[in-house]
Amino acid sequence: MGDVLELDGVSVRRGTKMILDQVDWSVNEGDRWVVLGPNGAGKTTIIQLVAGRMHPTSGTVTIIGEQLGRTDVSELRPLVGVTSAALEQRIPAGERAVDVVLTASYGMTGRWREEYEDYDVERAVSLLDVFGVGHLAERAYGTLSSGERQRVQIARALMPDPEVLLLDEPAAGLDLGGREELMSALSELAGDERSPVMVLVTHHVEEIPPGFTHALLLREGGVVAAGPIDEVMTPQHLSAAFGLDLEVERHRDRFSARAATGH
Numbered sequence: 001m002g003d004v005l006e007l008d009g010v011s012v013r014r015g016t017k018m019i020l021d022q023v024d025w026s027v028n029e030g031d032r033w034v035v036l037g038p039n040g041a042g043k044t045t046i047i048q049l050v051a052g053r054m055h056p057t058s059g060t061v062t063i064i065g066e067q068l069g070r071t072d073v074s075e076l077r078p079l080v081g082v083t084s085a086a087l088e089q090r091i092p093a094g095e096r097a098v099d100v101v102l103t104a105s106y107g108m109t110g111r112w113r114e115e116y117e118d119y120d121v122e123r124a125v126s127l128l129d130v131f132g133v134g135h136l137a138e139r140a141y142g143t144l145s146s147g148e149r150q151r152v153q154i155a156r157a158l159m160p161d162p163e164v165l166l167l168d169e170p171a172a173g174l175d176l177g178g179r180e181e182l183m184s185a186l187s188e189l190a191g192d193e194r195s196p197v198m199v200l201v202t203h204h205v206e207e208i209p210p211g212f213t214h215a216l217l218l219r220e221g222g223v224v225a226a227g228p229i230d231e232v233m234t235p236q237h238l239s240a241a242f243g244l245d246l247e248v249e250r251h252r253d254r255f256s257a258r259a260a261t262g263h
């Protein structure tokens with residue numbers, strides 16, 4: 001098998017605007033990528049493409065060896081777990097947390113559901129446990145905190161045992177404690193070789209979980225830099241991506257950035 005995800009000369013145009021412009025990107029088995037860039041850079045658009053939920057205007061998108069447009073996306077989608085604010089809005093507030101996770105596999109086939117129902121429930125609860133929210137399995141989703149919801153959503157995305165896990169701004173709106181708990185859960189997931197390939201979108205370098213291996217920096221639909229995280233996370237590349245002079249620090253496995261002071 002070749003690359004897990006591949007974008008080759010991908011452009012997306014809406015009206016006269018190029019949302020993505022000639023983007024090349026490849027993601028290999030075992031990679032954990034962060035996609036970083038300012039508002040409007042095209043991050044969510046890339047996630048939509050590699051989730052098989054959008055087609056490029058030109059260029060090719062290959063997901064687990066299958067080229068978008070030449071394959072049945074309904075077969076591909078269970079192989080790609082996604083968490084995003086847009087998906088979250090579709091979860092009914094009254095649904096129990098365990099059902100939020102379980103329905104991810106119910107989306108496959110009815111027969112599969114009937115045969116493996118007990119196994120499914122056990123798997124859903126153990127996934128909630130992995131993310132420290134097993135005790136909330138019976139609680140209505142709408143009563144959970146933002147941080148707890150994020151972790152339920154990630155458990156849901158992992159339920160069908162996907163090959164790829166896409167996380168679109170998982171730490172958005174979390175307080176410091178919630179963010180740090182999520183970082184630690186994602187770091188653990190990243191460090192487990194049985195985990196799927198991971199792609200995490202964020203605006204903030206502070207939200208890169210330890211264990212992430214690669215970074216894709218975007219600005220205005222174009223790639224500023226892509227590759228191993230240590231090579232990409234330089235002040236020069238980040239300043240170019242965000243359009244201001246930045247200082248970047250690394251403390252152990254975490255990054256931080258701020259505007260350069262000029263001395």
Ligand SMILES: Nc1ncnc2c1ncn2[C@@H]1O[C@H](COP(=O)(O)OP(=O)(O)OP(=O)(O)O)[C@@H](O)[C@H]1O
Nearest residue numbers: 014017019037038039040041042043044045046203
């Ligand atoms: N249907 C559309 N028509 C016109 N412009 C669009 C459309 N969809 C997205 N865009 C524009 O494309 C650009 C990239 O959007 P995208 O959501 O991919 O960016 P992003 O990097 O995820 O941004 P953010 O960090 O703000 O979420 C934005 O300027 C957005 O306004």
